Amino acid sequence: MLMKTVLSSIRYRAKLHIPMILAVALSLSLIGASGILQSSFDTVVEKEMRKYGANVILKPENGEVENAVYPGDEWIAVYVKTVRMDGSEISLAVTDVERLMQINPAWVLRGEGEVIVGRELAERLGIESGDAIEVNGVKGRAAILDSGTEFDSFVILNGMAEKATMVLIRTDNSDRYRSGDAIILEEMVRTKFSFLRGIEKLLLYIAGVSVVSSLITIVNLSRADAGKRRKEFGVMRAVGADAKMIGKLILAEFGILAVISALLGAIFSVILSWVILAKTAGTLPDLSFESLATLIALSTGAFYAVSLMYLVESSRKEVVNELGGE
Amino acid sequence: MIDVENVVKRYNGFTALNGVTFQVGEAEWLTIMGPSGSGKTTLLNLIAGLDTPTSGKVAVCNEIISEMSHDERAKFRRENIGIVFQQFHLIPYLTALENVMLAQYIHSMPDRNEALDALRLVGLESKAENYPFQLSGGEQQRVAIARAIINDPAVILADEPTGNLDEENERIVLEIFERLKNEGKTVVVVTHNPEVAEFGDRTIKIHHGEIVSGNNSRLTHFLQTD
Numbered sequence: 001m002l003m004k005t006v007l008s009s010i011r012y013r014a015k016l017h018i019p020m021i022l023a024v025a026l027s028l029s030l031i032g033a034s035g036i037l038q039s040s041f042d043t044v045v046e047k048e049m050r051k052y053g054a055n056v057i058l059k060p061e062n063g064e065v066e067n068a069v070y071p072g073d074e075w076i077a078v079y080v081k082t083v084r085m086d087g088s089e090i091s092l093a094v095t096d097v098e099r100l101m102q103i104n105p106a107w108v109l110r111g112e113g114e115v116i117v118g119r120e121l122a123e124r125l126g127i128e129s130g131d132a133i134e135v136n137g138v139k140g141r142a143a144i145l146d147s148g149t150e151f152d153s154f155v156i157l158n159g160m161a162e163k164a165t166m167v168l169i170r171t172d173n174s175d176r177y178r179s180g181d182a183i184i185l186e187e188m189v190r191t192k193f194s195f196l197r198g199i200e201k202l203l204l205y206i207a208g209v210s211v212v213s214s215l216i217t218i219v220n221l222s223r224a225d226a227g228k229r230r231k232e233f234g235v236m237r238a239v240g241a242d243a244k245m246i247g248k249l250i251l252a253e254f255g256i257l258a259v260i261s262a263l264l265g266a267i268f269s270v271i272l273s274w275v276i277l278a279k280t281a282g283t284l285p286d287l288s289f290e291s292l293a294t295l296i297a298l299s300t301g302a303f304y305a306v307s308l309m310y311l312v313e314s315s316r317k318e319v320v321n322e323l324g325g326e
Numbered sequence: 327m328i329d330v331e332n333v334v335k336r337y338n339g340f341t342a343l344n345g346v347t348f349q350v351g352e353a354e355w356l357t358i359m360g361p362s363g364s365g366k367t368t369l370l371n372l373i374a375g376l377d378t379p380t381s382g383k384v385a386v387c388n389e390i391i392s393e394m395s396h397d398e399r400a401k402f403r404r405e406n407i408g409i410v411f412q413q414f415h416l417i418p419y420l421t422a423l424e425n426v427m428l429a430q431y432i433h434s435m436p437d438r439n440e441a442l443d444a445l446r447l448v449g450l451e452s453k454a455e456n457y458p459f460q461l462s463g464g465e466q467q468r469v470a471i472a473r474a475i476i477n478d479p480a481v482i483l484a485d486e487p488t489g490n491l492d493e494e495n496e497r498i499v500l501e502i503f504e505r506l507k508n509e510g511k512t513v514v515v516v517t518h519n520p521e522v523a524e525f526g527d528r529t530i531k532i533h534h535g536e537i538v539s540g541n542n543s544r545l546t547h548f549l550q551t552d
Contacts, residue, residue, distance in 0.1 A: 001431035004424065005417075012419030235415045238376060239473065240404020241432045242397040315396075 006252045016221045021261045023214040024302055028265025028295045029272055030207035035294065036273035037200040040286035044196065047283050048189040092135070093151070097158040107147040114140025118152035199276060211302075218306045226313065233314040246314040254307040255300065262299035266292050327352045327481065327512045328373055333382030333392075335368055335535075342368040343379070344535040352480075355503065355513040357526035365535040366516045367485055373514060374409055374483050375399035387480055404433045408474030412486035414466040416458040422469045423454040426476050433477040444472040448502055464495025471502055475511075482506055484515045488522055500525045 010017055097116060101107060109116065111129030122144045127133065133142040135155055145151060236246055273285040328350040335343040342365045350356045360366045371377040372384050375391040376399075384392040387406050391399055403409075416425045426444050427436040445451045448468035450461075458466055467487060474482055484503065488496040504525060507513045515522060523529045530540040 001424075001427055001436045005420065005428060005431075008419040008424070231415065232417060235417060236428075236432065237400060238374070238403070238409050238411075238415070239429045239432050240400050240407075240477075242400040244397075245432060 002248065002252060006249060006256065009249075009253055010256060013225065016225050017257060020218050020221055021257060021264065023217040024258075024261035024299055025264035025268060027207055027210040027214045027302075028262060028299055029268030030203050030210055031298065032265055032269025032291060032295050033272040033276070034200045034203040034207060035291050036269055036285045036287065037196055037203070037276065039288060039291065040273065040277055040283065041190075041193065041196055041200075043286045044193050044277070044281040044283050045189045047281075048192070091150075091154045093154045093156045095156065095158070097156060100156070104147065107145060107151075110144040110146065112141065113143035114158065116143050116145045116154075116156040118154045118156075119144055119146045120152040121155065124153075193281060196276075196280065199280075203272075215302060215305070218302065219309075222306050222309060226309075229310060230313060233310075237314075243315040247311050250307050250310045250314065251304070254303040258300040258303040259296060261303070262292070262296040265295050265299065269295070327354070327387060328356075328514065329383070329385040330369070330373065331383040331385075333369075333372060333379045333384060335365070335372065335377070336380045342535050343372070346382070346532070346535070346537055348530055348537060348540070350512055350514060352512055353507060353510045354528065355507045355515070355526040357523040357529040358514065358516045358532060359518060359520070359523055359529055360532035361518060364532045366532050368535075369532065370483055370485050370514065370516045373481075374407055375403050376409075404429075404477060406479050406481060408477070408479040408482045410467070410470050410474050410482065410484040410487045412489040414458070414463070414470045414490075416466055416469055416473075418458050421455050421457055422450060422461065422465075422472075425458070425469055426473045429473045429476050441472075441476060444476045445469070447475070448472045449498070462495070464491050464498060467491060467495065467499055468502070471499065475506060479511070481512045481514070484513070486517055487515060488517070488519065496522070 101109060113130070113133070115133045115135050117125075117127050117133070122128070122142070127142050127144075129142060129144045131142045133140060135157060145154070145156065233246055236249075269291075270285055270287065277283050277285055330346055330348050333343055333346045334341070346365075346369060348356075358366045358369060368377070372379055372392070373386065375384075375386070375394065379392050382392070383390055386402075389402060389406075391402055394402060416422075417428060420428060422445060423438070423441055426441040427438065430436040430441060442451055442454060445454050448471050450465060450468050450472065453461060453465060456465075458469070461469065467490070471487075474484075482503065487503070488499055491499060500522060503513050503515065507527075513526075515526060517523060528540065531538050
């Protein structure tokens with residue numbers, strides 16, 4: 001009977017409830033879309049990073065491919081591309097690694113790997129021996145070279161010279177990279193999509209304004225209905241309902257309105273964020289139960305704040321006075 | 327059954343009732359008459375526990391309701407008192423049957439068959455699924471009576487129950503009250519209509535918040551008709 005009464009009341013007041021629900025749903029959709037953009041940002045960044053196939057990019061600013069020779073009694077051709085990053089040089093060298101080690105017996109190579117990373121560079125980038133690493137499409141494991149020479153800041157590949165315009169290093173330990181040592185791809189992509197942060201903040205700002213106007217709408221519509229409500233509370237009181245019973249009806253009714261608004265708000269926010277993300281980043285919104293729960297909580301808070309007005313009204317003993325004939 | 331003792335009710339300095347005292351017995355029909363603003367509805371509200379006196383005592387079914395809290399009086403009402411209003415006051419979004427079942431829900435638990443029986447008693451079983459706006463005034467008042475009696479209260483209080491009804495419906499409603507009285511209910515009816523008062527066992531007249539006369543109009547009615 002409780003639910004029957006509550007649902008009948010909701011249907012009976014459809015003309016009041018629909019604007020209320022839409023007002024709250026609109027605010028929630030803006031808040032929700034803002035939240036979805038925020039939580040989808042990482043997904044956008046990850047997706048973009050996957051396009052690059054790397055998580056660290058060493059972008060040459062003034063380096064160029066050069067032919068170099070190794071000084072010493074024995075000569076070996078080393079093709080070096082040097083890049084200056086934040087005041088430090090990083091060089092990609094391509095040579096016959098086995099031969100290089102033979103003519104420098106004092107050099108220590110920790111671990112076995114297809115990609116040799118100089119100790120100094122490895123420390124800067126947080127690369128350790130055995131890390132999965134990919135340099136310009138060459139996949140393998142990292143070995144760390146401790147030579148005590150300038151080669152300690154080199155990345156050395158076995159093979160012939162390559163004309164690389166960009167050094168892409170992909171490893172499994174991006175979390176160990178320290179910013180400033182290199183351009184972290186993630187930072188670059190985040191900068192690229194920073195306008196999404198702007199949209200997110202703009203939505204939140206509009207949502208703030210919308211929340212205030214929604215609350216005003218709900219309060220005004222509720223006040224317009226207050227006379228009828230007061231009479232209903234009076235009738236229920238006269239029939240023997242106590243404040244707890246009427247409170248249960250009010251809370252159930254406003255709870256249902258809150259859930260409907262929250263679900264509509266969630267649907268609208270998904271649509272809004274989907275349009276924004278599809279148009280700008282070519283990806284889908286990242287949805288979570290947490291964001292839905294947040295919307296329900298916000299919606300419930302808004303409706304229950306207004307229901308307090310009715311709870312106070314229903315507990316007033318004067319509600320029965322309007323029922324009498326004189 | 328009902329014991330009103332030296333009751334005074336003041337609103338913002340205005341004295342609505344001034345030292346009213348009377349009793350109503352079990353299975354008795356008392357009519358309270360008086361002009362508009364005389365305090366008769368105030369008096370009925372005090373008996374119903376919808377309001378409390380400024381001073382004095384109101385006891386119903388041997389319970390002093392004037393000393394009860396707001397919620398205690400609501401609980402007492404659902405067990406012992408059925409109220410019928412001039413404006414019917416049905417819940418507009420519930421059907422006739424659901425209005426009766428709501429009173430059951432508030433009392434304990436709804437029982438569709440019992441609610442239908444109550445509507446049958448007032449001759450409205452066929453309109454059980456109708457909403458109040460689909461019923462005439464007389465029919466709405468009969469639904470209100472079904473709602474008032476569904477929990478088998480000992481006392482039925484009616485405030486101008488025929489005030490908005492035509493003669494035919496007035497007669498039907500009064501006959502229902504008569505039947506309820508004959509079943510052992512105590513009936514108190516507030517009215518300004520002398521014809522309604524003739525159905526009662528006893529009438530008290532109230533003016534400016536004071537009882538000015540009391541008689542046995544039921545007896546008079548029979549004497550006149552005989």
